[in-house]
Structure formats: C-alpha cells, structure tokens
Amino acid sequence: MTLMSLTDKAITRIRELIQSGDLPPGSRLPPEQQLAAELGLSRNLMREAVKALVVARVLEIRRGDGTYVTSLEPAVLLEGLGAAVELLQGDTQLELTEVRRLFEPIATAVAAERITHAELEELHHHLEAMRAAKDDVELLNQHDAAFHHIVTRATGNQTLASLLEGISSRTVRARVWRGMVDDAVADRTIAEHQAIYDALLAGDAALAQATALIHVSTTEKWLRAHLAGLGEDR
Numbered sequence: 001m002t003l004m005s006l007t008d009k010a011i012t013r014i015r016e017l018i019q020s021g022d023l024p025p026g027s028r029l030p031p032e033q034q035l036a037a038e039l040g041l042s043r044n045l046m047r048e049a050v051k052a053l054v055v056a057r058v059l060e061i062r063r064g065d066g067t068y069v070t071s072l073e074p075a076v077l078l079e080g081l082g083a084a085v086e087l088l089q090g091d092t093q094l095e096l097t098e099v100r101r102l103f104e105p106i107a108t109a110v111a112a113e114r115i116t117h118a119e120l121e122e123l124h125h126h127l128e129a130m131r132a133a134k135d136d137v138e139l140l141n142q143h144d145a146a147f148h149h150i151v152t153r154a155t156g157n158q159t160l161a162s163l164l165e166g167i168s169s170r171t172v173r174a175r176v177w178r179g180m181v182d183d184a185v186a187d188r189t190i191a192e193h194q195a196i197y198d199a200l201l202a203g204d205a206a207l208a209q210a211t212a213l214i215h216v217s218t219t220e221k222w223l224r225a226h227l228a229g230l231g232e233d234r
Contacts, residue, residue, distance in 0.1 A: 010049035013039045018069055029067045074162040081166030096167055097220045108212035109205040111154035119154050123197050134186045
C-alpha cells in the first residue's frame with residue numbers, strides 16, 4: 001500500500017469519527033499519540049491526515065491549544081471553492097458562468113420572498129455606488145460582489161449562498177468587469193442590477209428570477225464572445 005493510500009485511509013478514519021458524532025463540530029481531537037493508537041495508525045500518518053483535513057477546513061489547529069473540528073458550516077467547508085475557481089481559464093471559465101446561470105436566478109427568486117428591509121437598503125447603497133463608479137473597475141467590482149453577496153445571503157440558505165460565493169469570486173468578476181468597461185457596456189449591466197433590485201423591492205419572485213437570468217446571460221454572452229475573440233487572435 002502506498003503512502004498516499006495510507007494517508008487516505010487515515011483521513012477516512014478521522015472523517016468517520018466526525019460523521020458518527022464521536023467528534024462533533026467544535027470538539028477537540030485527542031492528543032496525536034492517543035488518537036493514532038486508537039485508530040491503529042502511525043503518528044506520521046496521523047499528522048499527514050490532519051494536515052489534509054486542515055486544508056479542507058474540516059479541522060483547525062489552534063496554536064498552543066490543540067486541533068479542533070471546525071463548525072462544519074457550509075461557509076467554512078466551501079471556503080476553498082473560490083480559490084480553486086479563480087484558477088479556471090478559457091472554456092472552463094465559461095462553464096462556470098453556465099453553472100451560475102443555473103443557480104443564481106433561482107436564488108434571486110428565493111431572495112425576493114425572504115429579503116429584509118435592511119438588506120434592500122444595503123442593495124440600494126451598492127447600486128448607487130456602482131452607478132457613481134462606473135469607470136472605476138476596482139470599485140465596480142467591489143460593489144458588484146457586495147450586491148450579489150447580499151442577494152444570496154437573503155435566501156437564508158447557507159449552502160446555496162456559499163456555492164454561489166465560490167463560483168462568483170471577486171477575481172472572476174474583476175476579469176469580466178474589466179472587459180465590459182473596455183467594451184463600454186457598463187451602463188447596461190448596471191441597469192440590469194437596477195432591474196434585479198426593483199424586482200426584489202417589489203417582492204416579485206418570478207420577475208426577480210427573470211431579471212437575474214437576463215443579467216447572468218449578458219455576462220455569459222460577453223464572455224463567450226471575448227473567448228472566441230482570443231481564439232481568433234492565436
């Protein structure tokens with residue numbers, strides 16, 4: 001058996017303890033030597049397994065205190081998704097936009113039924129900030145990301161919100177915004193954000209879904225044309 005497969009076995013054993021409830025969220029792992037003995041593993045394998053689970057946000061090491069199971073909340077476990085997404089290029093980036101087109105309109109419809117007055121005020125603030133900064137790509141990107149974060153948060157569904165946050169990372173948005181500003185279509189996409197806001201303000205789920213679909217489709221159409229142009233230049 002290879003070292004990698006042995007490490008995988010160690011990871012599986014620790015995950016089983018978590019899934020069974022023997023190590024619930026927030027609990028502290030037994031000392032390394034004790035846990036290794038209980039699981040019939042070497043201390044080296046135990047260290048490698050712990051390192052891998054720390055990277056996966058399943059465990060966290062608190063210096064001078066020990067190793068703990070994280071909260072296991074979606075926002076924690078899916079935190080690494082955004083970092084992976086930012087490495088996608090070309091056609092895979094387009095696939096990501098297609099995934100966003102499948103999820104985001106539905107999420108916006110759900111948000112229309114659950115969004116609070118305070119969240120609507122936050123959306124209005126970021127919408128006005130986008131309009132004021134339409135020629136500043138960095139500011140546009142910040143307020144665009146904040147706008148969509150509020151919408152997904154308003155769904156009240158942590159898993160859906162975490163997935164959308166991951167596939168709509170700030171770096172990916174920045175690439176698209178930069179190109180859109182260069183192509184002078186910023187006004188149109190800001191208007192699409194306005195339409196989403198109006199639908200949410202009205203509490204109209206069907207309209208919110210439709211306006212979000214139009215918005216994501218505009219981004220997808222621009223990206224598809226942009227990538228096709230890059231292919232012609234090669």
